[in-house]
Structure formats: structure tokens, C-alpha cells
Amino acid sequence: xxxxxxxxxxxxxxxxxxxxxxxxxxxxxxxxxxxxxxxxxxxxxxxxxxxxxxxxxxxxxxxxxxxxxxxxxxxxxxxxxxxxxx
Amino acid sequence: xxxxxxxxxxxxxxxxxxxxxxxxxxxxxxxxxxxxxxxxxxxxxxxxxxxxxxxxxxxxxxxxxxxxxxxxxxxxxxxxxxxxxxxxxxxxxxxxxxxxxxxxxxxxxxxxxxxxxxxxxxxxxxxxxxxxxxxxxxxxxxxxxxxxxxxxxxxxxxxxxxxxxxxxxxxxxxxxxxxxxxxxxxxxxxxxxxxxxxxxxxxxxxxxxxxxxxxxxxxxxxxxxxxxxxxxxxxxxxxxxxxxxxxxxxxxxxxxxxxxxxxxxxxxxxxxxxxxxxxxxxxxxxxxxxxxxxxxxxxx
Numbered sequence: 001x002x003x004x005x006x007x008x009x010x011x012x013x014x015x016x017x018x019x020x021x022x023x024x025x026x027x028x029x030x031x032x033x034x035x036x037x038x039x040x041x042x043x044x045x046x047x048x049x050x051x052x053x054x055x056x057x058x059x060x061x062x063x064x065x066x067x068x069x070x071x072x073x074x075x076x077x078x079x080x081x082x083x084x085x086x
Numbered sequence: 087x088x089x090x091x092x093x094x095x096x097x098x099x100x101x102x103x104x105x106x107x108x109x110x111x112x113x114x115x116x117x118x119x120x121x122x123x124x125x126x127x128x129x130x131x132x133x134x135x136x137x138x139x140x141x142x143x144x145x146x147x148x149x150x151x152x153x154x155x156x157x158x159x160x161x162x163x164x165x166x167x168x169x170x171x172x173x174x175x176x177x178x179x180x181x182x183x184x185x186x187x188x189x190x191x192x193x194x195x196x197x198x199x200x201x202x203x204x205x206x207x208x209x210x211x212x213x214x215x216x217x218x219x220x221x222x223x224x225x226x227x228x229x230x231x232x233x234x235x236x237x238x239x240x241x242x243x244x245x246x247x248x249x250x251x252x253x254x255x256x257x258x259x260x261x262x263x264x265x266x267x268x269x270x271x272x273x274x275x276x277x278x279x280x281x282x283x284x285x286x287x288x289x290x291x292x293x294x295x296x297x298x299x300x301x302x303x304x305x306x307x308x309x310x311x312x313x314x315x316x317x318x319x320x321x322x323x324x325x326x327x328x329x330x331x332x333x334x335x336x337x338x339x340x341x342x343x344x345x346x347x348x349x350x351x352x353x354x355x356x357x358x359x360x361x362x363x364x365x366x367x368x369x370x371x372x373x374x375x376x377x378x379x380x381x382x383x384x385x386x
Contacts, residue, residue: 032125036132041327073144073288074330076136077126078119 023085024067030056032079039071039080119143119171128167132326134285134311138232139168141288141309142201145295146174156199159188161213164239164313165205165232182212185220188227196226196371199299206233207245210266214246221275221304225370228298229306231268234313242316253320268308273363278303280363284310286333287359294361302369310337310357333357 026047035055040048045064048057048071056079059065067084119125129135146156156174160166162181169176175198179187188202209217209231220227236254237243244254246266253260269280279301281294291309298305312318312329323329340360343351 034126034131036326038132038327038330042330073140074137074285075140076129076131076133076326078136078140079126 022067023063024065024069025062025083025085026059026065026071027081027083028057028059029079029081030054032077033057034077036076038074038076042070042074044068044070119173125171127171129164130315130326132314132330133164134234134309134326134330135165135168135232137285137288138165138230138291138309138311139171141291142168142203142230142295143172144292145299148292148296149299151199151299155197156201157188157191157195158201158203159184159191160203161205161208162239163205163208163237164234165203166208168203182208182214183216184208185213185216185227185229189216189220189223189225192225192227193371193374196375199228200226201228201230201299203230204232205238206231206235206247206268207237210246210268210271218271218275221272221277221306223370224276224278224304224367226302227304228295228301229272229304230295230298230309231306232309232311233268234311234317235265236313236317238313238316242313242320248317252317254317255320269306269362272304272306276304276367277306277363278365278367279305279361280308281306281361282308282310282357283359284333284337284357285312286330287337290359297361297364301364302372303367310359 033056037050040050040057045066047059047061047065049060051058067082069082072080072082127136153174157177158169158172158174159177159179160169161179161184166178166184169178177187177191184202184204188200191198192200204213209229217229220229233247235245235248235252237245242255244252244257244261247268248254248257248261249265250262251260269282272280279298281298283291283294285291294307298307310333312333314323314326314329318324318329323332336356337359338354338356340358343354343358346354
């Protein structure tokens with residue numbers, strides 16, 4: 001297990017959690033993604049947004065993720081992995 | 087296995103390389119993907135079949151089955167491309183004959199968990215005969231029917247599950263044939279486990295698939311999906327995300343449906359999702375091996 005390609009976004013865990021509850025970390029494999037917008041439209045706390053030029057989503061608000069696993073269970077291309085943070 | 091997936095995942099310049107420990111090992115889904123297969127998948131952007139594939143992998147993972155103990159049998163079509171991407175025993179057969187090949191496989195190897203993956207046209211039009219007879223015999227097969235109401239791969243012809251009034255390339259003024267109710271057909275034919283869910287309710291689909299695979303008998307799971315590139319475009323139903331939202335709004339859970347009055351149930355136009363049948367009947371391979379034992383023992 002060497003290195004994993006990650007869409008450049010803001011540094012993960014930069015800001016402390018703003019509210020209680022579980023936190024998550026999202027990784028998007030951009031070359032597997034086909035840009036169907038499902039994760040962006042359904043994400044409850046709006047963590048993801050489509051990139052301005054690239055046809056794949058970006059993690060714009062990593063601190064808002066609650067590890068609900070909607071995006072990784074509903075990604076048709078299995079291009080998202082969500083990890084629950086301790 | 088993770089190194090193989092990483093090799094298939096070609097890097098692009100705009101991707102930053104950040105060392106992250108054990109990402110692939112933590113993902114149950116990615117662990118069971120085929121090692122050296124080219125990704126992304128062939129399905130259109132946003133197609134629900136990929137969600138069903140993830141649900142099937144999670145269900146098998148939940149049951150703790152080994153990869154060698156599971157056999158996936160598929161026919162022809164968009165849905166039947168699914169086993170190509172998964173790391174189990176797979177059998178890619180002729181159109182509609184997935185259940186026929188699965189019958190032979192199950193009788194030869196009764197210890198194996200055989201899952202027949204079919205689309206709606208594959209299971210009910212071309213393979214309709216095999217479908218009802220596999221249910222009648224109560225073979226220990228799991229039939230996963232992904233119902234997207236159209237023949238997607240061949241260009242959007244109407245299928246046996248296209249709703250009345252739905253437009254297709256071979257029904258440009260709307261379909262006039264009533265659709266097959268997949269679950270009711272399987273119940274009438276004698277299936278022992280019948281459940282229906284949608285790709286929006288992916289975790290429910292996980293649960294039903296796990297129960298269906300664990301069941302010793304013919305089990306059917308209907309996964310209601312969508313085809314936004316042909317059916318959605320012809321019927322102006324919007325993007326993949328819009329059609330997935332429509333699945334959320336136009337379905338009703340079975341406990342809620344059962345509480346409705348008889349008039350409301352008759353007037354219901356929403357898709358009912360839930361577990362319809364879970365009964366016990368003698369499974370075909372058990373009956374057959376008992377027969378072999380009895381006849382070889384010299385009894386009549």
C-alpha cells in the first residue's frame with residue numbers, strides 16, 4: 001500500500017469539528033468518476049461541489065462531513081471512499 | 087489486491103499524491119473488485135447498476151463468504167456486465183439463459199452460492215420461461231433482477247416492464263402493453279424469498295440481498311433502477327440524480343402500505359418496496375440428493 005490519488009482540496013482536518021457527532025473523511029478517485037453529480041446533489045451537509053473545470057466533484061467543506069456514507073454507497077462508479085474519523 | 091487496483095487506476099497530472107494509510111483496505115467494496123480490470127465501468131455516467139453492484143458486494147461481504155464459494159451467472163445486457171468487474175467465479179452466458187446455466191451449475195455444485203444477475207428484459211422476456219421454472223423447482227439460486235424498464239444496451243426498445251404510456255424507441259407514442267409485476271410473478275411461480283428495493287435505498291438493498299443469498303431456496307430480489315440515457319431522455323425525466331430522486335419520492339415502504347385502507351391501496355401508484363415472501367419449501371438439490379441416496383440404497 002503506497003500512495004493514493006486524491007482530488008486536491010482543502011487540507012483534511014484543518015478546522016476542528018464545529019459540532020458534536022461522528023466525522024468523516026472523503027476521498028474521490030477522479031479517474032474512476034464519470035461526473036454524474038449524484039453525490040453532489042444528495043450530500044446532506046453539502047461537503048462536495050463540482051469542480052469549475054474538471055468533470056468530477058471536489059471536497060470543498062471537509063469539516064462538514066458526518067460520515068453518513070450516502071456518497072460512497074450511491075456512487076455508481078465506486079469512486080468514493082468515506083472513512084469514519086475517530 | 088490493492089496494488090492491482092492502484093495499477094488499474096492510472097494517475098493524471100492534476101491529481102495530488104497524498105500518502106494515506108490503508109485506504110483500500112478499509113473499503114469493503116473495493117476489496118472485492120476484479121484485480122486487473124480496467125476501470126471505470128462501461129455504464130453511462132450515473133447509471134444505477136453500479137449502485138446495485140456495490141450493494142451486492144457489501145451483501146456478500148456481510149455474509150462472510152469466500153470469493154471462491156460464490157458464482158455469478160449473467161446473460162447479455164447492461165446489467166449482465168456486472169460480474170466482469172467482480173472477483174468471484176463468473177459465467178457469462180447467452181441472452182436470457184443465465185438461470186438455465188445457473189441451474190446446471192447449482193445441480194453440479196450444490197455447495198456453491200449461485201447468483202444469477204439479470205436485467206428486466208433478460209429475465210422476463212428472453213428468459214421468462216427459465217425464470218418461472220427455476221422458481222417452480224425451488225432451486226437454491228438467488229435471482230437479482232435489475233429493473234430499469236427498458237432495453238438499455240440495444241438502444242432503448244420497450245421491455246416487459248416498461249410502464250403503460252412510457253415512451254421508448256420502439257414505442258414513440260407510448261407503450262400500450264401492461265408491464266410484468268416481477269415480484270408477483272415470482273410469488274405465483276413459487277419463489278421462497280421475494281423482495282424489492284430501489285437503488286436509492288441502497289442499504290435496504292444490501293439487507294435484502296444478504297437475506298436472499300443466505301436463503302436456501304429460490305430467492306428473487308428486484309432492484310428498481312433507471313435508465314436516464316434512453317428512457318429518461320425520451321420521457322423527459324431529467325438527469326440521473328433527478329431520476330434517483332424520483333425513486334425516493336415514488337416509492338412506499340411495505341409497512342406503510344399495509345397500514346393504508348383498501349381504497350388507498352387500490353389507488354396507490356407508487357412502487358411498494360419491502361420483503362413480500364419468506365417461506366420454507368423443499369429445495370431442489372436437497373430433494374434430488376435424497377432421491378439419489380434412496381435409489382442407490384435399493385429402496386423404492
